[in-house]
Amino acid sequence: MSMDNRNTSALFKRAEQLKRWEESETNKHSGTPKSPSMRRIKFSSGCIFLAACVAGDKDEVSRLLETGADIDTANVDGLTALHQACIDDNLDMVEFLVQNGADVNRKDNEGWTPLHATSSCGFLSIARYLIESGADLASINSDGELALDLACSDAMEDLIQRHIDEQGIDCEDARQAEEKIMLNDAKRWLRSDSTDCDKPHPKTGATACHVAAAKGYGKVLALLLDGRGDFDKQDVDGWTPLHAAAYWGQKEAVQMLLNANVDIDVQNYSGQYAIDIAQKDIVPLLDEARKNNLKRPKRRPASQIRYGGGMRITDTIENSIETPTKVIRVEVKPIDSKEKEEVPEKEN
Template sequence: MANHLELLTELQQLDKVPSLERLRAAQKRRTQQLKRWAVYEKEMQNKKRKGDKRRCHGNLRDNRKRVSFAASVALLEASSRNDPDEVRYLLKNNVCPDLCNEDGLTALHQCCIDNYEDMVRILLNHGATVNAQDNELWTPLHAAATCGHTGLVKILVQHGADLLAVNSDGNMPYDLCEDDPTLDIIETAMANRGITQEMINETRAVVERRMVGDIQNLLQDGADINRHDSQGATLLHIAAANGFAQAAEMLLDGGARTEMRDSDGWTPLHAAACWGQVHVAELLVSHGASLNAKTHLEETPIDLCEDEEFRNHLLELKHKHDIIMKSQLKHKTSLCRRTSSTGSRGKVVRRASLSNRHNLCRKEYQTEAIVWRGGREEEERERESEQENSRSTQPDGAPRAAGILKEGVRQNGCISSTPATNGDPVTPDPTPSAEQTKPKEHVQTLSELKKQRSAAKLLVQPVLNGHLGNGSTNPSPEDPHMPQVSSNGSTVYFTPASGDPPLLRFRQPIEDEDPKSDSCCCIS
């Protein structure tokens, strides 16, 4: 069989040859491979037959490697198989009965879980510790009471098991027992030993008092109480998980932070909610712990709570906390400035003096008056265009309004007009009246311009569709020389034959204009 280098060289050569030759070369190599495998298999079978013959005759010693286990593993494995003979053999060979695995579990723990009474007696008779604790401080009596093994509980109590042993969750054996006969045995044993409720409370508080003492020493030394351990937990995590309210309060007063997270993203409130520590959870919430904080798995403290009653209590705490936060936000925003109703102008005037405000108002009124006058001029242009269109549509023989009011002259905001006969020329009055000699008042505000416009409308109001106002009647068409004025001489009327009345044009007086230059064009 060719080696690897030869195969590579041959492969490079085969890339240049046709496919048919490459196929033949592959078949040749496959045939060689099968022959070599057949030879190898034949040799192996011969070796096996020779080995069997030697083993049968006892000429060949067994050179196989032996697998050995630690004594703790062997003892635990034998006790879990309920093999009394092997357990006795191991114990007689000086194997310690209290050997444990990585979780701190001993053979006595395992036998109490599996309910092997004979194995428990063997272990206890060979010196096994009846109050051995695993990593979570569980004793064999905890395991037997939890599983409800009545016979094992009796055996352990007879060998002096500690009835007040507290595990890492703060539970004693009778706290974990749900089997009534087993619970009766434990409570009877507690009564026989004179255990009272005060002793139980004192025993439960031993661990917390020890932790409180350690916290006091840390605070006095100025140590960091928010330091993480190997699993990322802080002292507040431990106090919350164990329900140590006094230790948690001391830590919070000493500056412990409620938002610290361990390696799994748990806050102290997550630990308190998971282990059902109601008082510690209330304490943490009162110090600002968030019920909406999530772990790396997107779990809130309420999601980790398994007790339905405790879950409802946490929901109530969350509801109260939300109400308090909303009320605080509402209190912060209750003192608001009133928005000015006058807009930006009011804000500017509020910062100006009295004279500046007066001048500012005058300028604004003048600007508004100019805008308003521009609108009036556009309306007058539209009216003129409409009048010219209406006149162009009349026949050539239609009489024109020749002997009527030619133009209204503004005199202090009023219109002065006199009647005229048809065909008479219109001559201006050379002598101005007393009213004309008075100096004109310049229009300064929009209100004055609006008053002038209202006065002009009142003067033109009687001229509507050729009808006379003030109770007068239309002049007869037979009397064309009838004065086209009312009885009081102040209003001009038009006959139907005269056509549409001319528009009255009002002009804004120019500032600084000489009053003597004004003249009145009247119809005489």
């Protein structure tokens, strides 16, 4: 990402955050006494805690923590008090929150850690403090970006790069970590009787197929399509994997889904078909698929699902991962050792 694009992205995100803050209940909350009729309105403890942090009232924050407030409570965008203190360039509050146990690696809804936010805003003192406090330099956001990728100045980039070098972090490995985890999990699912590959995320309703389609993880998607899942499943917004692939411009994933004969006539909960939200270069693919929507088996094996260039997925599944990441709305985590033991493998 170029420096100009980074700055534009960071400024746009900051503007959006400020707009949401201005419209939020937290910002509108006031200590001014209300009339008896208005006193019936009660703010959540999380809302009050975030407001106290933004106001810089450490005495009130301490009191709330003593009464059980969660220091990592987040607003509707997943921003914690630590995120907000970083965005506001409030080093004093950042130090106070971290010293009281705030998670320096907590992610917001877009996968941004406090260090991502700080890097994009260019606050060197806070970035230095977060790194010294254990901020994960290898953490990626939902766009597959490291904090390094969002650095808005040469000084910030130099600071983060120096610590990356000191810690021996491989940036490309970090950016591809999610895809590698999913690829290994997909292989395990195919060898087992587990139905986890079709299990939706409890908050977003997205399945592994949604993730792979939206991010263009072709090798992962091929294995999932060869499995036992429902690949027309809708998330909480009514999006199918085809909607996700079309919206985020994953042409290869769209073609794979079409070859697997997914339903192109599913509407999301806003009444939109995949073609209605698709990137321009995806529209002809979907338009042609609609014209040639002949009856055929619901799903075809991965050996028949081909990339645009005609290469079989099963011939290339072990190749190195080169696909860049895109936005997605679900966090993917590796299966822990206990869960792995519970997944039976089929006998050869």
